[in-house]
Amino acid sequence: MNIAIIGLGKMGGNMARRLARGGAKVFGFDLSDQTRAQLAAEEPNFTGFDSVATLVANLPQPRVVWMMLPAGEISEATLAELKTLLVPGDLIVDGANANYKDSQRHGAELAALGLRFVDAGVSGGVWGLANGYTIMFGGEREAAAQVEPFVRLLAPAPDRGWLHCGPAGAGHYTKMVHNGIEYGMMQAFAEGFAMLKAKEEFGLDIAQISELWRHGSVIRSWLLDLIAGTLSEDAELKDLQAYVPDSGEGRWTVVESIELGVPTPVIAQALYARFASRGNDDFAMKLLSMMRNAFGGHAVAKH
Structure with a gap:
């Protein structure tokens, strides 16, 4: 079992650890050299790479690439790069707290290239490494089957704590x-x-x-x-x-x-x-105080 994790922060790093300890071969990328080196020192089943391109080149096919990046610009840029590196049959998982409408769009765009897509809502925070992660994911049936072995490792138990919720977008909608x-x-x-x-x-x-x-x-x-x-x-x-x-x-x-x-x-x-x-209600509260004073003569507090 081989999987790539892009983004090794608090969530992505611990997910990489849990996958590696579960027996998966984890290929990881993060901008931080120190983060990659620390994970490699901790986990024999983890290998770090200094670029997305190098990671993809070393990951056996069919590839499963799981992104744990902030939603928005960074995720969009990484997806655009992956489109140029992956081949039909490869799978991208977006584990960010992304808008489900973006995930629907990503699913359609990647399908047109012959790439599979899964949108995964991940809950568990910093406790997920020890307790497991609740994972709600969306995607076509073939994509769900491809990612399921890794979801079973990440979940609290192989038979619970995860659900294929429906087509692309369903995972992030549920999350x-x-x-x-x-x-x-x-x-x-x-x-x-x-x-x-x-x-x-x-x-x-x-x-x-x-x-x-x-x-x-x-x-x-x-x-x-x-x-x-x-x-x-x-x-x-x-x-x-x-x-x-x-x-x-x-x-x-x-x-x-x-x-x-x-x-x-x-x-x-x-x-x-x-x-x-x-503090976004401060002016509103001042106006409320002013109105009470204006119509009822109620006292106001001043600096």
């Missing part, structure tokens, strides 16, 4: 919705624990409460496990700023819900809360 749900769950936990912390008269120990809820509670989950682990070390989160980025998938989920006419108020509100964390 998009997955991430939208994730936004809502995270927001609910954040708001609930904020309420616990604000009730000062009870002196609630939120670290102990988070640990309590992990056992038998309806809301027990991996997210709660992560919360409990963090709060046990720093219940005040002293070193963190109240700033929450978004990867784009929450935005796509909300846009798609509008196009489908499917209401997703929880996901939408969770996305807006992230925008608010960056």
Whole structure:
């Protein structure tokens, strides 16, 4: 079993490790010489290359090339290069958090060249190396069969934690919705624990409460496990700023819900809360304060 991984960052690097430890021969490329050298030193089944062209030239046919790159310009450029290097029957997997519409386009473009394409939504984060990755992927049946042996190695177990969801685009669509749900769950936990912390008269120990809820509670989950682990070390989160980025998938989920006419108020509100964390609601809040003062004479706070 031979596979190439392009992009050996936090996700791609650990995926390469898990594949190599599962018995696959992994051919890897990353711009960082140090990253390639470190992986080669750790994993006997890993070989690093200093260019995509050299990697492809050394990868036995039919080739499976799995990209773990940021969605957008970098992925598009790498796909364009791979089109000139691969031959019919070779397969490209896009493991980025890409827009599913881009994946549909990529699938059609590559099919016209005789190349196979799989769009893979990958969940598991930095814990995937030890616990395995949940993989939802799309593509034609032949492409799915070609990539399945590697998906089985990456998943938590060969018979679970992965699913061929449908044609090209289906994998990234499923991952998009997955991430939208994730936004809502995270927001609910954040708001609930904020309420616990604000009730000062009870002196609630939120670290102990988070640990309590992990056992038998309806809301027990991996997210709660992560919360409990963090709060046990720093219940005040002293070193963190109240700033929450978004990867784009929450935005796509909300846009798609509008196009489908499917209401997703929880996901939408969770996305807006992230925008608010960056100060993007500051002017709006000032206007609200001004209006309350103007119509009701309510006091305003000034610098």
